[in-house]
Amino acid sequence: MSSILRAAWVPDDDPERDWEIAADLAVEWVRRECAEQRAGGVLVLNAFGAEQQIPSFRRFAAEHTVTTPRASRNRVGRGTGPVLAYVPDERTLDFAAGLARGSSLAVVEGVHSFPFKGWARQLGAVDLTRPDEQPEELDSKLSEAINRLDFYKNNGFGDQFGKQQAQRILADLRSAGMLERDAILGALAARGASARGVRNLGRLIDALDRR
Template identity: 65%
Template sequence: MSVLRAAWVPDDDPERDWQVAADLAVRWVEREAAEQDTTAVLVLNAFGAEQTVPALRRLTQQHLVATPRSGRQRVGIGVGSVLAYVPDAKTLEFATGLARGSSLAVVEGSLFPLRGWAAQVHAIDLTRPEDEVEELDSRLTSALGRLKFYGNNGYGPPFDRQQAARVLDDLRSAGLLDRDAVLGAMAAQGISPNGLMRLGQLIDSASGR
């Protein structure tokens, strides 16, 4: 079972205070937990951030907190709504697993781009909750399906990498090769963190970086 509802706070305004971003996500997750009568979970890359951001500290006073290193045994599986705070790819994958059958909010940081992820999971932008959810170009969406097919083994086998590279070359030729959008979208489709790393390398090669 997948995540039922998703929301995010994009890192698109240098003037937006991190406390404001965290507060938007915390309030949404708390509402989701109350409606579902479940326990919320704050997911961090590492323990410590919850002590420096007041909104996060407030959340942990009544709910749970975990990191990929602490593992699922600390909070269980699918226990309720989840807030992933400025996650990297590994932390996002972990948070998504915990939010299975429930709700997931993510505050974007510099470690992993989320625009493609948000479009794939139809996440509400909590800074503009009345706006329509951004959609990816239909041609890009079609290519993402092929990338997922070749990424089931994390783009490890040479054949999979070759085929993925061809898809990326086609996107580049069409002017649709957006690194952040592709990586975020493929994370939403379940490509592993290692697979995303290899895919990023393929994108850089296709872009001539």
């Protein structure tokens, strides 16, 4: 299971929501987590530069650490404190989750970022646009299939055995009308699947959909 203690997200579900508003919601939540844990925060980006485009990010960057998966891992330690990942892809999410071990992680979803619905449902992440609503849970049958996929994820679904087992589980989900790509990939990412594993599983799902 995940080593993230608390999670939150800003879904990309409102085309009228300004990016600065989404960033502000995440920054406010991470600041509260930092204060509660008495720890410094980390802003994780796909590439440097975005922290200068949004005022709340500029202020956060002045007080905390900013990094990317391409930066040296010596820049920040693992498990240093709460982490905010801005529109991350699979690789950036994997990196951010590693930094947030034993702490908190907030993500801002974007049009071209990794889909976070399954991630949020797996972790019980607070939707910062609807903080008073209870997080949506995964369907029990889908959750059982995700448990089985999680068991075979160690080699990133790249070896023949892991790939075959994943294909069998995914085929069963498809037959049941439950092959929810975003939910499955997000849940596996939340359970610690590597970026490579998430991408490989996505390819297996896409291959099934083309049949």
